[in-house]
Amino acid sequence: GQLNTLAVRAGLKYFGTAVDESKQSDSQYVSLLSTTTEFGQVVPENGQKWAYTEPSQNSFSYTQGDIVPNIASKNGQILRCHTLTWHSQLPSWVSSGSWTKATLTAVIQTHISNVMKHYLGQCYHWDVVNEAVDDSAVYRTSVFYNVLGTDFIPISFTAARAADPNAKLFYNDYNLEYNGAKTDKTVEIVNLIKAAGAPIDGVGFQGHLIVGSTPSRSSLSTALRRFTALGLEVAYTELDIRHSSLPASSSALVTQGNDYANVVGSCLDVTGCVGVTVWGFTDKYSWIPSTFNGAGDALIYDANFNKKPAWTSVSSVLAAK
Numbered sequence: 001g002q003l004n005t006l007a008v009r010a011g012l013k014y015f016g017t018a019v020d021e022s023k024q025s026d027s028q029y030v031s032l033l034s035t036t037t038e039f040g041q042v043v044p045e046n047g048q049k050w051a052y053t054e055p056s057q058n059s060f061s062y063t064q065g066d067i068v069p070n071i072a073s074k075n076g077q078i079l080r081c082h083t084l085t086w087h088s089q090l091p092s093w094v095s096s097g098s099w100t101k102a103t104l105t106a107v108i109q110t111h112i113s114n115v116m117k118h119y120l121g122q123c124y125h126w127d128v129v130n131e132a133v134d135d136s137a138v139y140r141t142s143v144f145y146n147v148l149g150t151d152f153i154p155i156s157f158t159a160a161r162a163a164d165p166n167a168k169l170f171y172n173d174y175n176l177e178y179n180g181a182k183t184d185k186t187v188e189i190v191n192l193i194k195a196a197g198a199p200i201d202g203v204g205f206q207g208h209l210i211v212g213s214t215p216s217r218s219s220l221s222t223a224l225r226r227f228t229a230l231g232l233e234v235a236y237t238e239l240d241i242r243h244s245s246l247p248a249s250s251s252a253l254v255t256q257g258n259d260y261a262n263v264v265g266s267c268l269d270v271t272g273c274v275g276v277t278v279w280g281f282t283d284k285y286s287w288i289p290s291t292f293n294g295a296g297d298a299l300i301y302d303a304n305f306n307k308k309p310a311w312t313s314v315s316s317v318l319a320a321k
């Protein structure tokens, strides 16, 4: 492995990966994700989400959430933490509760305070609010928005800073890479957080992209700079670039590699882009096929843990910096 070594040499803080808590008995998987020259940073794919950490009100559980932080501390890897206020993987006691503004505010504050204090001192970044905007670039009609309007966003960030003053606090979303209406809306979110007097340190570009439809390196840099211009850090937090149909041809694998190089290159081009995290690294395991029927093979190693052209493209763009 070399990607993290090359990334750090190129000026990034890390090259990292999401880790699936349910695959810990796969020794090849564990060995590769623990190779710190390859992955200098890890993030739990699921275990820190609300459904796992507070499955019923005021009853906190960290069995799943601790798996990846323990790996990070054993290996000396940077830990990104994911995620606090999100509409998905939210237990029904939250999503179906009958709340007033005051009671839901207290629920959010209690959740954030307990979870962040459990991980105090371990999280370099926290994804505080995830995916508040829907695919039509309007605020998502979650329980949080329905009850509190946009106030749930600054409420979450204020609670997060109080719980862990050292973690960098991120807003995280997908499709920001296209620099369209959803990106505009996210600039609005940053501004409303600041106008409320709440803190924010960064914006995560998830980077769930499609082979052949990934923006150019310069377009991607332009989108990132909209947030660094506001004084924030940015990072690619969940990068994967899927083939729309499988099996991928050899030319599609080359295109995938070029798309990966554009994404990683755009981070290198932007002062304030601190790192790149892939959302898994082997095509053996991915969330994509169950969400996008027939699509997949979005990662940098194949299902047998062989490096793909995308791995080589990423290593080349990092080495060229």
Ligand code: G3I
Pocket: 022, 045, 046, 088, 089, 130, 206, 238, 287
């Ligand atoms: O834990 C249950 C298990 O008890 C049950 O037997 C099994 C049966 O389906 O489901 C398990 O839960 C699954 C969970 O992953 C853990 O494996 C859920 O069904 C499944 O929906 C869930 O998918 C996750 C998805 O978020 C949920 O929205 C994916 O693994 C995860 O990769 C994905 O990650 C998200 C980021 O958090 C936010 N950005 C988008 C990204 C991709 O969707």
